[in-house]
Amino acid sequence: MKVCIINGSPRKGNTYNATQIFKEELQKNGAVEFVEFFLPKDMPHFCCGCFNCFENGEENCPHAQYIQPIEKAMREADGIIMTSPVYVLAENAQIKALLDHFGYMYIPHRPRKEMFSKVAMVISTTAGAGTGNAIKTISRSLSYWGVRRIYKCGFTMFAISWHEMKQKKQKKFNDILVKKAKKFYKVMKKRKHIHSRVFTKILFTAMKIMISKYPDSNPDKIYWKEKGWISGGKSPF
Numbered sequence: 113m114k115v116c117i118i119n120g121s122p123r124k125g126n127t128y129n130a131t132q133i134f135k136e137e138l139q140k141n142g143a144v145e146f147v148e149f150f151l152p153k154d155m156p157h158f159c160c161g162c163f164n165c166f167e168n169g170e171e172n173c174p175h176a177q178y179i180q181p182i183e184k185a186m187r188e189a190d191g192i193i194m195t196s197p198v199y200v201l202a203e204n205a206q207i208k209a210l211l212d213h214f215g216y217m218y219i220p221h222r223p224r225k226e227m228f229s230k231v232a233m234v235i236s237t238t239a240g241a242g243t244g245n246a247i248k249t250i251s252r253s254l255s256y257w258g259v260r261r262i263y264k265c266g267f268t269m270f271a272i273s274w275h276e277m278k279q280k281k282q283k284k285f286n287d288i289l290v291k292k293a294k295k296f297y298k299v300m301k302k303r304k305h306i307h308s309r310v311f312t313k314i315l316f317t318a319m320k321i322m323i324s325k326y327p328d329s330n331p332d333k334i335y336w337k338e339k340g341w342i343s344g345g346k347s348p349f
């Protein structure tokens with residue numbers, strides 16, 4: 113199995129610690145090869161809103177040298193893990209900046225076929241509140257990329273560091289991660305055989321109708337036609 117991890121923060125703190133526990137548990141379930149990215153090192157830019165990705169192709173993004181290797185690693189993986197600590201009650205800016213760059217991959221634009229059979233996990237930690245917001249933003253993008261199953265793991269620590277938490281709480285969080293890793297591995301193995309989400313099917317069908325009415329020169333229409341998704345009777349799931 114191949115897993116692509118996008119660490120939203122370079123800090124080897126609480127979120128990293130939770131991710132490590134998840135990673136170690138995955139490896140206990142079978143052979144897993146990891147490809148890891150750390151933000152902002154591996155994608156140090158904000159989206160500048162040039163519209164190049166939408167209008168002229170994502171290869172013309174001024175940050176394509178960072179974005180394309182991340183897209184490739186995600187497409188080649190069986191599973192994707194995305195993480196973010198909570199900053200001011202939401203995801204951190206680094207992960208949001210990465211997600212902004214992948215707007216072109218949304219179902220209403222040029223979704224990647226491979227994404228429709230992916231399994232993803234979103235991990236977030238906070239001192240007191242906010243994992244719900246952080247996880248929601250990240251999982252929304254994954255949903256709009258077509259990802260088949262999205263799992264979530266948020267930890268409200270009421271402590272500054274993982275090891276400052278009481279042993280009982282550390283064990284509780286550890287047990288949650290172990291359980292979720294087992295499930296994630298299982299689903300990752302059979303990912304191509306599980307049914308697609310209703311949300312994905314409805315959005316895809318609605319966009320198929322809309323995009324078919326676009327002018328023939330529209331880049332999204334050209335892409336959908338090439339894939340055979342408009343009149344070829346094909347679908348990515």
Ligand SMILES: Cc1cc2nc3c(=O)[nH]c(=O)nc-3n(C[C@H](O)[C@H](O)[C@H](O)COP(=O)(O)O)c2cc1C
Nearest residue numbers: 123125126127197198199200201237238239240241
């Ligand atoms: C800039 C910044 C903003 C933060 N905002 C919040 C917040 O709004 N609510 C909260 O409960 N914790 C907040 N925290 C604490 C972190 O969410 C928490 O310590 C988290 O576990 C850090 O993850 P890390 O160790 O992986 O960096 C903030 C931390 C930083 C650095």
